[in-house]
Amino acid sequence: MKTYLTRMRAKGHCPPRKPFKKILWSWLGAFIGILLVAYLGEILRYDNQSMLLLIGSFGASAVLIYGAPLAEFSQPRNVIGGHVFSAFVGVSVYLLIPSFPMFASALAVSLSIVMMQITRTLHPPGGATALIAVIGPQSIHQLGYFYVISPVLIGSLLLLFVALFVNNMSRNPKRHYPVYWL
Template identity: 55%
Template sequence: MRRHLYGYFNRMRGLEAPPSRAHMSHVMWSGIGAFLGIYFISVLNQYIFENTSDSIFLVGSFGASAVLLYGVPQSELSQPRNLIGGHILSASIGITVYQYIPLETPVLSALAVTLSIVVMHFTRTLHPPGGATALIAVIGSSQIHALGYMFVLTPIATGALILLMIALVVNNMSSNPKRHYPRYWW
């Protein structure tokens, strides 16, 4: 038993040195992309909603998508298929779970995230912020719940498309081929 526990905990020590810090140009392009992506979503939010306290377009999972799209654009998790598919599928699952399964919020939250992960794996659209999108559909405000499946189209699909357009422009402005985006579409 002791030997098994030692082996188990030994796996957690890590085997590699951490990666080196990113080059300043990579940091700069990441910052520009993140700023522009979130800024354009925010501007759209202001024009659609007169009351600026209604930030329905500023979905928290978009911040995590910005980290992937602009920070690690070559990652499999950052590709357009993953960004769009992961968010749309997860939002659909979150809304469905919330509207049609009569259980307590903690169970619905866990179920929405779990189902989203499983579906994203099966569809090859794994995008970690999608799990947050599913969770937001369950625990979100009454405004989000009132949108129903419209939540999938706006703000989710609309915001993801804005982030994608900015990623295409900014990531390809760099002369570094390791930043060029996307690696593949579908």
């Protein structure tokens, strides 16, 4: 047991804070990206209770693609593929076992991870996208597989479009985005 617990000791130090310019670019990208998705969702919404294109996992995607644009998880392939494959898995699991949300939640998230790893599209917010398909409100469940298209595909494409625009406005070559497409 002691050997196991020693594995949890810190091996390094907290990295230094990022330069203020990088923080500012991250803020700008996240603000514009989420605002655009929310605004278009507001325009397209079909009832007073839904923001058609905005799901919680997009907040985590914004952290990655605007705050760490060079990371593997932040690349377009990962952002789009991770969300889309996870949404498909989440909807499929919900449709197969809607009566057992606890089991369906665990299965949707774990299978979405497997799917993202197989397709080389690992994007951590994808797990939340799959989970939302299972535990989301009735308005999400009513979408069925359309959830994969809207809000997931459309919203993630909007976030990506803003990332391409904002991340490449910086003069810093280390911020240019993307590192790879496919």
